[in-house]
Amino acid sequence: MPGWQTFYHELKDKNFEIVSVAQDTGGVKDASPWIEKANPEYTVLIDEQHLVTKLYSMVNVPTAVWINEQGKIVRPNEVAFVDDQFKSYTHMDSGPYLDAIRDWVAKGESSSFTLSEEELRKRLTPVSPDRLMADVEFSLAEYLYHAGHGPEAIPHFKEAQRLAPDNWNYKRQAWLLSDADRDYGTNFTKEVQKLNGKPYYPPRQMPEPSNKPN
């Protein structure tokens, strides 16, 4: 987050905003310490119900979407780290990604990093009935958890995880709310090991930066 603040500071006078949304069932209590530490100037919102995860069919954090001045998506979901702290998970450098954003901010739609409608339609596909069902199981589980029925929430969190096996948000959030090993028979470290070298984040499909933006 401090990295994004530096980046925002560089671009904020160029008609550019960052809207950062915490996907945290624990809400302000869980998200606030991170926000206070970085004290960013950009907008940071708290999303207890993981609405953005559902609306945009995200499966992981951090995930970024580029949205143009007309409110249209010009690059959909992809991993977005501001530094290389988690490179062992991403297998990608953050530098070229930040340069791509700079290029977009400078050139707008003529940036080679914005996608054509055709390409966007290839990447943005309708959600499956299973994913819709997973979302609603997750919502019910969150409600039960907040209503003081943690144990009753667990089968619904598990059902969400079963229906959307690629959704790490639904796994990691549920594991955090109880004892993952006891209640889910697994934990984050074990699940990452099971990937067996497969990337934790889907690789970005992005052209090599040709020339530095002006």
Place this chain on the structure above:
Amino acid sequence: MRNLFQLVGLIFLGSMANEATSQVRRVVIYDDAVTELRTPPPSTQSKDLWVTLAELTRATGFVVKPQGVCRNELCFPLPKQRKADFLEQRGKVTWFNLSEFARLVKQPVAHEEKLAAWCFGPRPEAQNGYLATLEAPNFTLPDRSGKLHSLSSFRGKKVLLITWASW
């Protein structure tokens, strides 16, 4: 939303305490809003959620009209041959089968039987609607001081939307 959850939690626990004398109050989560139903369920073998017409409107915003089940511009006609699957008159009360309606409009539903809670998700057309226009789905969420912000209020600027989490 946190306050809403807490409030509902208290009502929920309160109703649990009364369980010995009355049934668990039924809870409907619709469009992410939580509504507790005040009427006891009608006696039926079905696991479907039957609600009164007033409760239907209170929990979902939908109203039963001659042309169908409507909310604002949106109207879903009920199949003529199957009206009885959706509506049932018992004495002075008309009951509506919200589970059957969800099947009709292809809405996903999750159910916690023991705690009498039902959660209804978006129809596939609603979820996937943005694919036609490629418009970024709007949302309104609080910052940590509770002030609400909508994505749409950033129109006219380029926006990098980033999700993150503490976990």
